[in-house]
Amino acid sequence: MRPDNRAREAMRSLRFTRNYTAHAEGSVLVEFGDTKVLCNASVEESVPRFLKGKNQGWITAEYGMLPRSTHSRMGREAARGKQSGRTQEIQRLIGRSLRAAVDLKALGEFTITVDCDVIQADGGTRTAAISGACVALQDAIWWLMENKKLKVNPLKQMIAAISVGVVNGQSVCDLEYVEDSAADTDMNVVMAEDGRMIEVQGTAEGEPFSHEELLELLGLAKGGIEQIIEAQKLALAESK
Amino acid sequence: MRPDNRAREAMRSLRFTRNYTAHAEGSVLVEFGDTKVLCNASVEESVPRFLKGKNQGWITAEYGMLPRSTHSRMGREAARGKQSGRTQEIQRLIGRSLRAAVDLKALGEFTITVDCDVIQADGGTRTAAISGACVALQDAIWWLMENKKLKVNPLKQMIAAISVGVVNGQSVCDLEYVEDSAADTDMNVVMAEDGRMIEVQGTAEGEPFSHEELLELLGLAKGGIEQIIEAQKLALAESK
Amino acid sequence: MRPDNRAREAMRSLRFTRNYTAHAEGSVLVEFGDTKVLCNASVEESVPRFLKGKNQGWITAEYGMLPRSTHSRMGREAARGKQSGRTQEIQRLIGRSLRAAVDLKALGEFTITVDCDVIQADGGTRTAAISGACVALQDAIWWLMENKKLKVNPLKQMIAAISVGVVNGQSVCDLEYVEDSAADTDMNVVMAEDGRMIEVQGTAEGEPFSHEELLELLGLAKGGIEQIIEAQKLALAESK
Amino acid sequence: MRPDNRAREAMRSLRFTRNYTAHAEGSVLVEFGDTKVLCNASVEESVPRFLKGKNQGWITAEYGMLPRSTHSRMGREAARGKQSGRTQEIQRLIGRSLRAAVDLKALGEFTITVDCDVIQADGGTRTAAISGACVALQDAIWWLMENKKLKVNPLKQMIAAISVGVVNGQSVCDLEYVEDSAADTDMNVVMAEDGRMIEVQGTAEGEPFSHEELLELLGLAKGGIEQIIEAQKLALAESK
Amino acid sequence: MRPDNRAREAMRSLRFTRNYTAHAEGSVLVEFGDTKVLCNASVEESVPRFLKGKNQGWITAEYGMLPRSTHSRMGREAARGKQSGRTQEIQRLIGRSLRAAVDLKALGEFTITVDCDVIQADGGTRTAAISGACVALQDAIWWLMENKKLKVNPLKQMIAAISVGVVNGQSVCDLEYVEDSAADTDMNVVMAEDGRMIEVQGTAEGEPFSHEELLELLGLAKGGIEQIIEAQKLALAESK
């Protein structure tokens, strides 16, 4: 039995709040149950040095957790003077996923940086971050279009991400913290609107997993992501 | 004329939202107009090395700004690998102010760390942080008392902080960002409930200021802080 | 056509040279074609702080590239003062994979650190590193057994890793550098001797990939890993 | 009773030794009793990036303590790899204070950096540093004028700084170390020659302080600063 | 008696393997007995900032030890976030020595960086590194000449280095690790082909050393270096 009697394939309640803060070109608070991540997309009229003169744009992401977003307080990365390997791994994943959703040539010489800061953590922060970041990215792109800096929308399709895993021998979708800690296998899937995959990261925490388990997890992920993309679209359909 | 025709001595709208996040022993979102700071107080059953065996507790604070809490995006301190001088100055001020409000002997061998993270900035983030941190601190202390770890409340009295300044030749209270950028003199005052001062920091940004101006600013600060402390107490009077 | 007319499912020439250096308890030079990684396993009679008193051992890994292991010289990480996100991601992956191969309770209170240093790079350094590290780990464990510090072999089964990908619309196994740079999809698979998976990391570099492509890549990976494990076992069958 | 029977309003012996070292454009050893700070002003014919093309100059300061300037040895900041929060706070204060004394437009595109290094500490190092730095700054400006790089003196007026505080219930001026450690309230005041204030920083170390105490401390500070400015002027009146 | 009954003036077996790795313009594995150092010379068509426009080239070196090149594992410098004082001292020595062998004006605006990475350590790693680096440097220079980027060979003469020392009261040449640990005096000598010296660094580890001992050590060094230079030349005489 899952917490709150959730069904194996059920998502936690999903919420995307746009315009959550005032300054960012795109600002979204994404909630997957008790996991809350603030995704702020910032537009800059320049590109990193390695892209100068290549006539294309860039999308990048940074990730952080507020020190007390977690059950017990974690040290502040700014105070310790470096980002952990986990943080760097996650922000590289978010950036890579968002870039797969965008035609960088069509974006032109702009950089969009999406800051994903975890306000409250209850499992699945990286997948919530990717899902929220895509909405913030769309708002930032619309800001560019409204301000006549861009004519065509370079976002090819929405993307979203979900965590799935094997907990107590059962495949489940959208793990919360207590499930995540107990999972034998943990898989994060980033998928596009058309059902194709952008990233699959499956890890055996305890026992290795079989080909059949992998297929079952991918099936659950597909179902979850369809729900997330539907929620993203509903949020984006509201007037800003 | 001030923005929104605010009177010289008027505060922006004040809000203290307790229990803003789920895990911290005290969690308060403080809003001074469009300035929003999340203050999370974390309790730890130990003291720093320099206080071991001295039979007293410790209060400390950390401060950070989300990269896009500001008008244009600031570099993330965790990514740059160090906290700026400004950040360190502010978190030292917050910690020092909170310690002045607490009887550290009566606190016993606990450390309370208050993380003040700016979600949205519009001037006065450090004074909002101090004012919100004091409410979060009270909640964390009550948590200790409810959990029978502490018998007597070691908080001696509430403290709060306000920024005042001389803008266009006029002394004003609770500066927002556009006023702060234009101020000739900028002063932050931390005051206790009994009207006595804990910290006064006045800086001439342009011309030096006179004794008379100093007195006028102190008067404005006193009025503002009385309103803040009233709002703190109202918030704390609600059942948790 | 692949370089050297290699077949889609063919591996490059594989070599595991044991006892490559003199001091490490396990020392293996692994070669996947022109990719050469030195894997040194070091035994320490203690465990990290977070495992103290838990009656189990620990396996960890570090990864590095010699500055001129690559086509053009890369900055030395020690001189720049930090490990890149890529380096940290890879060494976390190696450590996690090796831990999945070992019964940490049966290992007892020893830490084995496997240093994987790339001497020459031509694609697939992380998968070569995992495959070589497992052989070095076995040698280090045998050293513990020969020295009567361990009675039972805690290695549950061999593990190995391979990179597969879609290059020019074709799924191929064991990518070398020129293929890797041109791949649309890139997947690293870590698998155990019994055919079950320990880690699957698939990334769309250009277009997203379909479920069918994923299955095809997994099939290629399985074939490649069987060959690697056979080569590992042959190498380990020789007297030291 | 104060050490050496000093009167409440009395300064320690003051000394400004110009041309203390050979290379700096302005070099002053300032002594407030046993507190000795070497202030070296260096002229550079350029401005920081953020001022490029703005047709003005810049004044900045750095502060450090020799490891054994203090009663017990402090760790060397260069060896620890970072400047403490206290150091950064002090050097920001010195720079800000000096800039308030200078017409940066009239300075032209020069940067003057004043290094304040504490040779021996006995309380009040930051206020001694500001007072000495202003003399070194004047010498550096005269050097620019003698070398025909500047026609008009951009120094608007002298500035100086003093620490005052409440020790054993008594307000006193120019605290030495034993008094500083025992102070209930500690205040640093930076004032210009015309009696107006540039910076006021008052901190309650123990009990909060009242409005009356604040006024009394400001009065003591004014008296002390007048003496310092007189001593600065006497020193500057000597031929170089 | 020395290990393996080596005579006082005898070198360990010497080997220089050119083209050890594939990408570097010069790549040499140097072996002094069980000490093995990989020296990779990389050519870059630019010079450091401080040489821009001065019409000359630059030679520099970096040094590192693989964590388990030594008897017990050393922490990885990249992970600790800084190079030790010893590492920096050695790489400065290697760079300085190589620059003394080259006419930098004749080199033109190229930078050659020689990375010296210790694969296995058994005493004398810095002197082996210098001796191997000079061979790698020659290969890199020949690469420049073959590629018509340079007409004249700027290498003035070969250089080599040896460690000598006083062990158990006896002067010996080319110390291995067990001797090095027991030495009273330790001296590293860098010498050119013409018998003149580039660097002499003698250190009393225990008792000071006399003028006579110094002379005796210099004599041993001269003999050893002649053998090394002969071995370098033999290696360079082979077709690449």
Next chain:
Amino acid sequence: MRPDNRAREAMRSLRFTRNYTAHAEGSVLVEFGDTKVLCNASVEESVPRFLKGKNQGWITAEYGMLPRSTHSRMGREAARGKQSGRTQEIQRLIGRSLRAAVDLKALGEFTITVDCDVIQADGGTRTAAISGACVALQDAIWWLMENKKLKVNPLKQMIAAISVGVVNGQSVCDLEYVEDSAADTDMNVVMAEDGRMIEVQGTAEGEPFSHEELLELLGLAKGGIEQIIEAQKLALAESK
């Protein structure tokens, strides 16, 4: 001709001022002409971790230059966040030299740290530092004896250091900055009172140097060091 018509073998004026600052157990300002280094010896009643329980003491040193001790301002190492390779090399040399002068067993479990801070630089700062540090060390040892913490003087004999070099084809003693910049060969010699050597570091800055030149430089160094040791003894003979 040397500056000021100094003879080849002549030292600049030498001065050792004891008790230069108030807090250190030994405090010496050493002057070699215009080179001025403050050497403060600090006693601590403990030893570094690697010596715990070994029943011996430790001597160590740190070195720094005030930013404007030099002709043009150098960046502050504390601000840049690390000590340069040159700084580390020098402080390792100073520490090693002082340890050679002391019977560490006889010192007992004390650590003496000598901070050498360059107030004004005109060539030879490291050799002045060693020479001054030895006097400060003696004063710190006497402090230990006066305070009954030590019965026997563990200083075996005085040590001193000098720079010698070949300038314009001529061997000279005690180089000042203009000579140092022009030297072909630069040698630092650390010698004990009995004429034996502790450290010899000779470097060819331009052309390699011959055996004869080396001998000539050693002769000059010996003469210079005898004068320095005489001056040290005179200074130490004065009552404190």
